[in-house]
Amino acid sequence: MESASLIEAPAAAGDSGGGDWKNRRWKTVVPTLNRGSNDSPVSLLKVLHLEACHSFGEKYQHHLEDICSKMLLLKYLSLRGTNITHLPSEINNLHELEILDIRQTKVPEWATVNLLLLKLKRLLAGHIFPSPKQDSHLKNLLRTISDIHEYIHSRSITLCTTEHQGIPSSEESRKAVGSSLRHHPKLLESLSISRTTQRVDLLQLFSRGSDNSKLVKVTLSSTSLNQENLKILAKLPMLQCVRFRYIACAESVLTFKKDEFTNLKYLLVEGSNLEGIILENDGVARELKKMALSSTNIAYIYGVDGLLKLEELELNNNGCGRLLSSFDNAQKIAKLTLRGTFLEPVDLHILSKKPNIQYLKLLDGSCDVSCSQIALKKDEFPKLNLIIVDCFAITKIVFTRGYVPKLEKIVWSSFTSLSGIDKLPRLKDLEFKGHLVPDELKEATEKNKNKLSFKHIEPEIQDQAREQEDDDNDARFSSCWKIKI
Known part of the structure; x- marks a missing residue:
């Protein structure tokens, strides 16, 4: 038989227990499995969300071991904000696990080295750190990604930038940070980078060895973009979707050159200081099917005639009302x-x-x-x-x-x-x-x-x-x- 215990923190002073629910600090329900039972209905669970549950202290570490030994069908396990301090070896029993969330925990970054989860697509980890130790935090992130480089399919990184913009990092410092990514993710298909840092060029770092890259989708948000970044993206052989969100472009015009982005199917631009896009010759982005432009200052797009497979167009609150005329000859829409x-x-x-x-x-x-x-x-x-x-x-x-x-x-x-x-x-x-x-x-x-x-x-x-x-x-x-x- 399984039992479930509801862990509740003491009510705030003056709370009689029936009134202000917002001020009451509730935890979550923790299934506690009998070690000898494998036929419990709980063992059929595929999603387990234990955020902020503090039932994994020193005396109760077996709770997580039991979960990993009995709930073998789990695809999603969230331990975010719990008091776990390590990942037990039993976690490798979760052969179906696709998403593991250990954010805001005390699990050290090296603990992921022993993960052998072949179906793991997302490992959510890390903190919002208040300290200014920028390099060490980035290095820890990159080391963790290296540890599970054989399993990652999707990666989303948000950088909360506080560094002084007028003092760029040295080339030596950037190389030192970048070297922490010892193993490039072999199966990485989706990459999202929000904001930027002078400590390391994450786009260039994750695109290293682009000839063998499996990246299909790249999203850049609230970051800077220049022609060199575009060249990096252009070299990704399997890239099908590019999304730029609230980017600051160094140049007012982006140029897509001949024979670049040969497999690109979706181009989405949302919030940008771009004034124009130039598509050189007929060989550029020849597979493009959809273009969506939202809240931009783009006034023109040259070369749309060469987009012979463009079938879908979205124009949403762009600064120039005449932008639509750039698509006068796009007959396949x-x-x-x-x-x-x-x-x-x-x-x-x-x-x-x-x-x-x-x-x-x-x-x-x-x-x-x-x-x-x-x-x-x-x-x-x-x-x-x-x-x-x-x-x-x-x-x-x-x-x-x-x-x-x-x-x-x-x-x-x-x-x-x-x-x-x-x-x-x-x-x-x-x-x-x-x-x-x-x-x-x-x-x-x-x-x-x-x-x-x-x-x-x-x-x-x-x-x-x-x-x-x-x-x-x-x-x-x-x-x-x-x-x-």
């Missing part, structure tokens, strides 16, 4: 998302002539008030399959019989009224976001020959969905290491 582009009627007309657009999403600020009423004409958006409209400026969309013949789904909000939906031959799905469904919509739905599927989403539900989406996006880019540098 099938999915287009716009926000803050303030299109005028002539811009919308140019878009409508793109022969392959199947998905069109017009969000806040996508259109100027001069586009308040959109009447789709003959031969416009010939392949459009789905349109999503959530823009204050667009008050009415008119559909005429025989136009947009392949349109199957419309998603829109109460800001916009629709006319002529009964004239759309392939229309199947309607999704309306607002409080009250307009009477004319009900009438038009009844007139349509197809059996339409209608979904009504009220604003409260819509807001909850957006919050959940934001949370998911934040979690996706959460850091694995935080070190005060």
Whole structure:
């Protein structure tokens, strides 16, 4: 039989036990397994989260040994903030373990040397250190990565920079720090670096031996970027996704040169002082499928004509409204998302002539008030399959019989009224976001020959969905290491 003990710290003085839950200091539930039992339901657990549990003291070290001996199906084990001081040898029994979190513990960095977890993808470790011993903290990080270099698939590093920007580290100092990475991660596929330090060039360090690199995705956040960094990325033979978030570029223009980024499929730029991007010749980024530019100052992109596989484009609140004109000759675009582009009627007309657009999403600020009423004409958006409209400026969309013949789904909000939906031959799905469904919509739905599927989403539900989406996006880019540098 297994037992579970709820460990609770004493209530704060003056707390009678029933009132202020926020001031009560709770721990967590610790499953304590009978050493002789292997058939307990607890042994089937795949996720175990023990953050801040202090039930692993000197007298209770066997708790962790029991967990590692009995819960053999665990894929995720969090010991963050617990009072463990070492990793028992039994931890190597967890053959299915993919994520191990030992952040904010007293487990020394050398303890990872004996890890033999073949399926381990992420080891989360380290502290936010208040002391100024920058080099030693970086060295400890790199040594730990070296210890498990055969198992790491993903690595995310956040540097909390406090060093004086005017005093660069010497070349000798940078080499000394970099030498701590004795073994390059063999299976590293995803690398995220947030912020920068003059102590070592982490991008260059992890790209060492780039000819054999398996890096598929690189994210650089809140850091500097120059043409030399771009050359490092260009040499990664398997790189498919590059994401720049709030980067400060040394040059106002980034140049992608011929025969570089041969396997790149996704280029995402969010928050940047860049003014332009140049794609030299047809051989650069020839596999690029998606480009997303958000909150940038980019005014132009030269060489888009050579992106023969570019299918998806997102423009979100970029400083220059004319950026869209850089894509006038990008004929393969099938999915287009716009926000803050303030299109005028002539811009919308140019878009409508793109022969392959199947998905069109017009969000806040996508259109100027001069586009308040959109009447789709003959031969416009010939392949459009789905349109999503959530823009204050667009008050009415008119559909005429025989136009947009392949349109199957419309998603829109109460800001916009629709006319002529009964004239759309392939229309199947309607999704309306607002409080009250307009009477004319009900009438038009009844007139349509197809059996339409209608979904009504009220604003409260819509807001909850957006919050959940934001949370998911934040979690996706959460850091694995935080070190005060």
